Amino acid sequence: MCMTECVHGPLLSDENSDIWNCTALGGRTPGLVPAVPKNNVAGWVKKKCSNPGQDCSKTMCCEDATLQCYKKDEKWASCKKSCKPGLHPGDSRKAPWHCDQLGLRTPRKWISPTLYCFSVIRLNNEEENILKAQISTDGGAGIFSCDQFDVFAADGRGFIGDGPEGPVWTEHFTNAIVTRSVDNTAGNTALFRNVWAAVKTVGRWKFTDWTIKVDPDAVIFADRLREHLKDHSNGAPLFIENCMSPSLVQQGGHMMFGSLEAISHTGMKKYFDQGTWKCNKNYQYGEDRWLGLCLQELGVQTVQDAWILGDKLCAPGVWNCNDGRAAYHHYKTKQHWLACYFSATGRPGLRWKR
Helix, strand or coil, rough: CCCCCCCCEEEECCCCCCEEEECCCCCCCCCCCCCCCCCCCCCCHHHHCCCCCCCCCCCCCCCCCCCEEEEECCEEEECCCCCEECCCCCCCCCCCCCCEECCCCCCCCCCCCEEEEEEECCCCCCHHHHHHHHHHHCCCHHHHHCCCCEEEEEECCCCCEEEEEEEEEEEECCCCEEECCCCCCCCCCHHHHHHHHHHHHHHHHHHHEEEEEEECEEEEHHHHHHHHHHHHHHCCEEEEEEECCCCCHHHHEEECCCCCCEEEEHHHHHHHHHHHHHHHCCCCCHHHHHHHHHHEEEEEEEEEEEEEEEEECCCCCCCCCCCCCEEEEECCCCCHHHHHHHCCCCCCCCCCCC
């Protein structure tokens, strides 16, 4: 069978549980490899794959979503979210783990409407620390609670952690100079035009109903986002204006705020089909103002929803993570991001002073 990759073990989307040996036959066809969604799991997985605590060395697969079969030694393997070689605390079998991966990680089931979420970060920076905290919390919080996700960085390749579908590394985009916009915000339109070009190349946006651009310091909840977006998931080209404020004079008092940008599948397609050349202007604006004007010029409709986002710059200003919104901004350290997240989920745990 022609595949982009093959891992020795059962193919979880196959009709049967045969073990593939994955011997390559012939050469690979040259060209870019498109992203492939991994949410398709056959019915036999629940019956034949191993539970946590069972030996998975023969099944080479795990029943529970997001788990991977890791090899300890020649006698034992177990289903875990991640595995670090060496001794594991609390392990009754006092021997080091090899942590070789056996078979494929079991993907998480997608939920409708489906979301592709991504963030843009600088490496070796607190933004990277926030994303690493997201991926290691509750099996994947923030953007990693979406159905598909990416992290983009221009300054090298960074390892974010073990996500719901396996190891997550940053995707590259071409950097650009950030200036000062006419609105006295970051003049980052040129940079984000390059980011959107990378989003198109990677291609995960094609598999989902909505594309969500999320600032690293925004705390988002995928389940709440879906509740806001489900009534608008009708196939129309849409984007959400999530910020209302009298200070937004140039935008008529409302706009799509850059901390969370939600664009429907057909809206995204209009941009990739036409926007890359029609919207080659307005570099004096910040990227959110530029993108909103671009989408409207392309005929993408707007939907206003001020209760998606809690932000001090939008009305009403919000510093409290307990009012049930789908996203909160801005929480610029790992500690503050986690404190907001746990407070919003009813686990205040961490407290801080602003």
